[in-house]
Amino acid sequence: MIVFSKLKRILLLSIPIIGGMMSQNILNLVDTLMIGQLGHMALAGTGVGAFLFFVSFSGFTGIASGVQTMVARYVGQSQKDLISMALLLGIILSYIGSIVILIGQWLWLDNLIGLFSSEKEVLIVAEDYYRFRLLGLPFLTFCLVIRGFWNGLSDPKRYLAVIVLIHSLNVIFNYCFIFGKFGFPAMQAAGAGLASTLSLIIGAMIYGFDCRAYLNLSSFLNLSKDILKKALKWLLDLGIPTSIQQFFFALGVAVFYWLLGQLGTVEMAIGNVLVNIVLVGILPGVGLAMATMTLVSQSLGEKKLVDMFYWPFYVSLLAVFGIGAMVLVALFFPTIVLRPFILDDSVLQRAILPLRLDAVGVFFEVLALIFMHALNGIDRTRFVMVVSIVCQWLFLLPVAYCLAVVLGYGLEGAWLSWLFFQVIQLLVFFVTWFRFRRQFFI
Numbered sequence: 001m002i003v004f005s006k007l008k009r010i011l012l013l014s015i016p017i018i019g020g021m022m023s024q025n026i027l028n029l030v031d032t033l034m035i036g037q038l039g040h041m042a043l044a045g046t047g048v049g050a051f052l053f054f055v056s057f058s059g060f061t062g063i064a065s066g067v068q069t070m071v072a073r074y075v076g077q078s079q080k081d082l083i084s085m086a087l088l089l090g091i092i093l094s095y096i097g098s099i100v101i102l103i104g105q106w107l108w109l110d111n112l113i114g115l116f117s118s119e120k121e122v123l124i125v126a127e128d129y130y131r132f133r134l135l136g137l138p139f140l141t142f143c144l145v146i147r148g149f150w151n152g153l154s155d156p157k158r159y160l161a162v163i164v165l166i167h168s169l170n171v172i173f174n175y176c177f178i179f180g181k182f183g184f185p186a187m188q189a190a191g192a193g194l195a196s197t198l199s200l201i202i203g204a205m206i207y208g209f210d211c212r213a214y215l216n217l218s219s220f221l222n223l224s225k226d227i228l229k230k231a232l233k234w235l236l237d238l239g240i241p242t243s244i245q246q247f248f249f250a251l252g253v254a255v256f257y258w259l260l261g262q263l264g265t266v267e268m269a270i271g272n273v274l275v276n277i278v279l280v281g282i283l284p285g286v287g288l289a290m291a292t293m294t295l296v297s298q299s300l301g302e303k304k305l306v307d308m309f310y311w312p313f314y315v316s317l318l319a320v321f322g323i324g325a326m327v328l329v330a331l332f333f334p335t336i337v338l339r340p341f342i343l344d345d346s347v348l349q350r351a352i353l354p355l356r357l358d359a360v361g362v363f364f365e366v367l368a369l370i371f372m373h374a375l376n377g378i379d380r381t382r383f384v385m386v387v388s389i390v391c392q393w394l395f396l397l398p399v400a401y402c403l404a405v406v407l408g409y410g411l412e413g414a415w416l417s418w419l420f421f422q423v424i425q426l427l428v429f430f431v432t433w434f435r436f437r438r439q440f441f442i
Contacts (some may be wrong), residue, residue: 016156018287040269045125047272058250062243064148071152076301094141132193166203245385285366296377330359371429
């Protein structure tokens with residue numbers, strides 16, 4: 001009965017988060033499906049823009065994660081008067097930082113995009129797409145902080161409906177602006193970037209209205225300097241390591257995509273498709289991992305150390321069955337999975353083995369994410385940062401380059417390296433968490 005009660009609590013917290021993640025994934029798939037109708041050059045170009053945008057906002061996930069941990073801890077400690085302070089600090093930091101990133105990238109956009117490909121058509125598509133997408137960065141970071149806030153309060157359903165609305169609008173805008181429907185201009189790939197930004201603006205406005213009761217600047221400014229200074233230091237201690245880790249992870253993904261560009265434009269297009277397909281498994285896993293962080297942090301605040309230790313194991317049990325089923329579909333029916341996105345039969349055949357390798361990698365990646373977020377929930381963000389950066393930059397990228405480019409194993413070599421990277425991360429995070437068992441049971 002205890003196990004079932006724990007699983008029920010996990011599901012109540014994680015299902016709305018997973019719903020939001022799946023909504024994002026459906027958007028990614030529909031986006032890729034629509035752009036795929038424009039050809040593999042468009043897929044490659046938007047892939048460049050998408051990975052650059054991933055790098056741009058990745059660092060701000062650390063702020064959102066820090067807000068989530070702080071709010072969950074305040075709830076566990078029954079200090080509910082401080083949760084608004086955590087939210088406002090997160091919004092202020094993310095907004096200022098995102099504006100700086102937007103201006104800096106806008107000025108150097110041509111040079112950034114030129115790093116990924118020498119194909120003129122790919123570069124034109126990437127620039128057109130990314131200029132519109134980049135304008136949505138401040139609104140996305142605002143949405144991320146709001147998501148972390150509601151997750152910390154164990155009330156993710158508060159933002160789920162808005163996420164679904166944002167993504168639904170994005171799909172509609174995609175259809176209008178990519179293909180020029182209902183009197184809108186046919187902007188092709190650039191239209192996808194504009195659609196994303198417009199939907200984020202609308203979503204941020206709705207989130208702001210919904211959270212207006214917590215956005216009380218006068219109360220925030222009346223807090224003592226000592227309280228604000230202590231809270232800001234805690235948020236930075238939590239957020240900076242996670243931001244650095246996520247930034248280097250995203251930068252590593254961009255380098256990985258650059259590596260695919262060294263193999264050819266077709267490989268870049270396949271990589272873009274594979275990433276969006278495999279997100280079907282990863283994003284629900286991220287939802288489970290975020291639920292783990294909230295549960296661990298709340299239990300730590302309540303000083304329920306035994307419960308805190310077992311939470312990632314309970315969550316992993318759910319992940320094995322839920323994510324495992326999706327992995328099996330990709331392993332045994334790869335052609336059916338790939339067919340809607342890749343029209344060329346020769347390109348599709350080249351994508352089958354990398355898809356299977358990536359699907360297995362997703363299984364290990366989700367488990368690694370669960371234990372990674374558990375460690376973040378007990379403020380071990382610096383350790384997570386070091387492990388993630390070392391594994392990715394000293395193992396994954398050098399090995400992937402050697403296998404894929406130097407030794408000539410191409411896409412298969414690149415994705416085999418990715419699989420090994422996930423296994424190594426999982427082992428390190430699992431062993432580290434298990435070593436805390438004596439401390440937790442004292």
